[in-house]
Amino acid sequence: METYKINIEGLELDVHRLNTVIVGSGAAGFNAADSLHDLGQRDIAVITEGMKMGTSRNTGSDKQTYYKLTLSGDANDSVVEMARNLFQGGAMHGDIALVEAALSARAFYKLVNIGVPFPHNKYGEYVGYKTDHDPRQRATSAGPLTSRYMTEKLEKQVLKKAIRIFDGFQVIAIITEKPTAGEGRDAKAVGLIALNLKELDMPHMGFTLFNCTNIIYATGGPAGIYATSVYPESQTGASGIAFESGIKGINLTESQYGIASTKFRWNLSGTYQQVLPRYVSVSCDGTDEKEFLNEYFESPGKMLDAIFLKGYQWPFDPRKISGFGSSIIDVLVYNETQVKNRKVYLDFTRNNTWGSTNGELDFSLLGQETLSYLANSGALFGAPIDRLSKMNRPAVELYKNNGIDLEKEYLEIAVCAQHNNGGLVGNVWWESNVRHFFPVGEVNGTFGIYRPGGSALNSTQVGSLRAAQYISANYAQEPLSKQDFIEVCQAVTAAKLEMARSFMDNRSGTSNVIALRLTAQERMTKLGALIRSLEGAEKGIEECLEDIRNMKVRTKIKEAADLPYAFQNHDILVTQYVYLNAIKHYISAGGRSRGSYLVYDESGNIPLEGLGIQFRFSLDNGTLNDKVCEMVLDADCYECNAEWKPVRPIPEEGNWFESVWNAFREGEIIK
Numbered sequence: 001m002e003t004y005k006i007n008i009e010g011l012e013l014d015v016h017r018l019n020t021v022i023v024g025s026g027a028a029g030f031n032a033a034d035s036l037h038d039l040g041q042r043d044i045a046v047i048t049e050g051m052k053m054g055t056s057r058n059t060g061s062d063k064q065t066y067y068k069l070t071l072s073g074d075a076n077d078s079v080v081e082m083a084r085n086l087f088q089g090g091a092m093h094g095d096i097a098l099v100e101a102a103l104s105a106r107a108f109y110k111l112v113n114i115g116v117p118f119p120h121n122k123y124g125e126y127v128g129y130k131t132d133h134d135p136r137q138r139a140t141s142a143g144p145l146t147s148r149y150m151t152e153k154l155e156k157q158v159l160k161k162a163i164r165i166f167d168g169f170q171v172i173a174i175i176t177e178k179p180t181a182g183e184g185r186d187a188k189a190v191g192l193i194a195l196n197l198k199e200l201d202m203p204h205m206g207f208t209l210f211n212c213t214n215i216i217y218a219t220g221g222p223a224g225i226y227a228t229s230v231y232p233e234s235q236t237g238a239s240g241i242a243f244e245s246g247i248k249g250i251n252l253t254e255s256q257y258g259i260a261s262t263k264f265r266w267n268l269s270g271t272y273q274q275v276l277p278r279y280v281s282v283s284c285d286g287t288d289e290k291e292f293l294n295e296y297f298e299s300p301g302k303m304l305d306a307i308f309l310k311g312y313q314w315p316f317d318p319r320k321i322s323g324f325g326s327s328i329i330d331v332l333v334y335n336e337t338q339v340k341n342r343k344v345y346l347d348f349t350r351n352n353t354w355g356s357t358n359g360e361l362d363f364s365l366l367g368q369e370t371l372s373y374l375a376n377s378g379a380l381f382g383a384p385i386d387r388l389s390k391m392n393r394p395a396v397e398l399y400k401n402n403g404i405d406l407e408k409e410y411l412e413i414a415v416c417a418q419h420n421n422g423g424l425v426g427n428v429w430w431e432s433n434v435r436h437f438f439p440v441g442e443v444n445g446t447f448g449i450y451r452p453g454g455s456a457l458n459s460t461q462v463g464s465l466r467a468a469q470y471i472s473a474n475y476a477q478e479p480l481s482k483q484d485f486i487e488v489c490q491a492v493t494a495a496k497l498e499m500a501r502s503f504m505d506n507r508s509g510t511s512n513v514i515a516l517r518l519t520a521q522e523r524m525t526k527l528g529a530l531i532r533s534l535e536g537a538e539k540g541i542e543e544c545l546e547d548i549r550n551m552k553v554r555t556k557i558k559e560a561a562d563l564p565y566a567f568q569n570h571d572i573l574v575t576q577y578v579y580l581n582a583i584k585h586y587i588s589a590g591g592r593s594r595g596s597y598l599v600y601d602e603s604g605n606i607p608l609e610g611l612g613i614q615f616r617f618s619l620d621n622g623t624l625n626d627k628v629c630e631m632v633l634d635a636d637c638y639e640c641n642a643e644w645k646p647v648r649p650i651p652e653e654g655n656w657f658e659s660v661w662n663a664f665r666e667g668e669i670i671k
């Protein structure tokens with residue numbers, strides 16, 4: 001890496017010139033850096049807004065799951081069968097499904113080798129369990145903090161190899177070289193603009209440039225667009241600046257939502273539901289407490305069974321609404337919080353009144369599945385907290401360690417955004433439509449409508465390895481010369497400097513960056529989360545565009561330290577804008593409720609008597625399952641264009657050994 005200075009608009013800016021920059025210090029970013037180094041490309045660096053930030057390091061769940069090929073027992077499994085299961089989720093490319101399956105064992109064993117404590121038996125078999133959308137038992141877990149262990153162990157590898165890390169650098173733009181008209185080639189990424197968060201007070205406001213041949217973009221999911229979210233607070237995402245530079249989105253409609261606690265962000269799956277907690281709501285001033293589920297269910301037994309099932313049917317799924325299915329619980333919680341503007345809590349200290357006598361739950365009301373699960377767990381007694389302590393004491397301790405005592409207090413909950421199956425477009429080497437730009441990990445739109453639990457973590461490892469393989473085989477060339485780089489980066493750097501200056505010129509006694517963000521996030525939670533409508537998406541798009549256009553005048557910062565937040569707000573607005581456009585296009589194309597969201601349909605049914613007409617819905621008929629929707633933003637006029645493409649099938653290659661060997665030796669497989 002070489003470092004030099006250039007002068008833009010009278011400011012001396014540092015430029016770092018190197019082969020590959022990896023943005024993000026999560027499980028995907030660290031694995032990309034580590035793999036690239038192993039493959040021989042050493043002219044690399046990681047840029048992160050904060051080493052300890054992001055989803056992988058700061059999240060977890062009851063039994064955080066990693067999905068891979070079966071590696072134990074005598075059950076049949078194969079790469080193609082695993083690929084088929086991924087592909088069957090709908091709206092997913094078959095060739096990508098095949099790669100995810102083919103590399104899963106290699107990626108998994110790497111994690112084992114670097115010390116992630118995945119359990120195996122005394123014969124060395126990595127036993128598995130069945131997760132959602134999984135016909136086998138391919139899932140494994142290193143406990144509630146699987147993704148944290150992965151990140152920490154991968155970070156250790158990166159540090160051991162002395163890979164340069166730019167810690168405290170927030171990327172605010174991607175620099176691309178546009179092809180000239182008629183040239184017949186694609187745009188290509190050539191660099192980045194970042195804010196050095198330690199130099200915001202200096203005349204250059206921290207502006208730092210990276211002149212690089214390749215970018216591996218591991219910035220995670222678009223967490224910052226939602227108010228109600230179980231993503232860790234340190235995760236915001238940076239998809240907006242990618243859209244701004246012409247990188248396409250794919251399947252942006254396909255996000256996952258589910259019930260989680262909000263003060264301490266944690267998914268309430270598994271035992272937290274299986275012990276049958278009491279769902280209560282109160283008005284926003286804390287009065288009028290009631291057990292609101294009672295108003296909708298036809299019997300206490302049906303209500304308790306639905307709560308129980310929520311334990312292993314965690315993500316909201318419109319197919320599980322009818323007949324008092326488990327996802328009706330999500331709808332009812334959403335109705336209390338977003339429509340009635342009340343607060344919802346889980347109470348573990350007492351049994352639901354409906355179905356209890358003198359506080360004792362009548363277990364005979366339970367369906368067979370619920371009853372036998374609790375009986376087998378020796379938990380047919382007491383209050384929910386007694387059952388939770390008996391069945392899963394660490395689940396109680398976890399909250400205690402985070403300042404919430406479930407033995408004494410209520411737990412505030414909401415239906416929260418958790419994961420995006422879609423994201424930025426990538427091919428089978430995870431390269432986007434803009435050449436030399438590789439989105440990996442959650443920011444890549446790898447998946448379609450449904451995916452097996454744990455496949456997101458597999459994907460962080462597979463995608464980052466593929467990008468590293470492709471770069472080391474094909475993209476070793478030098479970055480742009482100093483002169484060429486100045487020519488390409490000048491306009492975009494000047495535009496971002498102008499934006500920063502207008503924020504600085506608009507300084508006032510108090511900053512409104514957090515307030516503006518919250519307003520935008522609340523819009524998305526209302527109009528672009530699990531309950532959607534064409535009208536809502538159009539309203540959101542209009543409001544978003546207004547906010548983008550007026551951002552410079554409306555933003556008031558107090559000091560230079562607020563600049564990064566203002567730039568993040570810009571990213572959030574652009575991301576919302578493109579995501580809402582994707583929702584609009586999906587509904588306009590006839591798409592209805594699927595995945596983890598409900599689409600308003602005036603001729604559909606209201607899930608339960610007592611709910612408003614905005615919940616009228618019908619299930620999607622599947623005609624769009626074999627298509628993906630790609631979205632591209634024209635940042636000059638803020639127009640979003642959608643293109644529906646058929647999914648690519650799972651490749652059927654002959655795989656004759658000698659043929660593959662030849663192609664492999666001659667580098668034919670990686671062109």
Ligand SMILES: Cc1cc2nc3c(=O)[nH]c(=O)nc-3n(C[C@H](O)[C@H](O)[C@H](O)COP(=O)(O)OP(=O)(O)OC[C@H]3O[C@@H](n4cnc5c(N)ncnc54)[C@H](O)[C@@H]3O)c2cc1C
Nearest residue numbers: 024025026027028049054055056065171220441442454457
């Ligand atoms: C509550 C919860 C439970 C989950 N459980 C599971 C599970 O059981 N199984 C499963 O497979 N998946 C699960 N997931 C999903 C999975 O954890 C994530 O998809 C995965 O960790 C994402 O990893 P990543 O490396 O792509 O991104 P992240 O870990 O989010 O890392 C992104 C990195 O990019 C940095 N960054 C972002 N923007 C910028 C910028 N502008 N400049 C510089 N740096 C930037 C961030 O600071 C961070 O370091 C869960 C997610 C949540 C929220």
